[in-house]
Amino acid sequence: MKEYKVVTWKMGFTNNDDRLEDTLNTYAKQGWRLVQFADSSARLVFERDKNR
Structure with a gap:
């Protein structure tokens, strides 16, 4: 199973x-x-295995 993380990138x-x-x-x-x-x-959308 995968889990995901969404990060909003703030440009400077x-x-x-x-x-x-x-x-x-x-x-x-x-x-x-x-x-x-x-x-x-x-x-930015990241993923990784939930049961790692």
């Missing part, structure tokens, strides 16, 4: 790439995998 004026990379790496360390980036709504 500086360091967007670095902050996005840090966010992705943080969730990856927790076992989350990015499955969708909705550019128009700035939402």
Whole structure:
């Protein structure tokens, strides 16, 4: 079974790439995998196995 997490990405004026990379790496360390980036709504959708 999978579980999902939706994160709203808040764009700033500086360091967007670095902050996005840090966010992705943080969730990856927790076992989350990015499955969708909705550019128009700035939402990141992650999934992982619930029984890991």
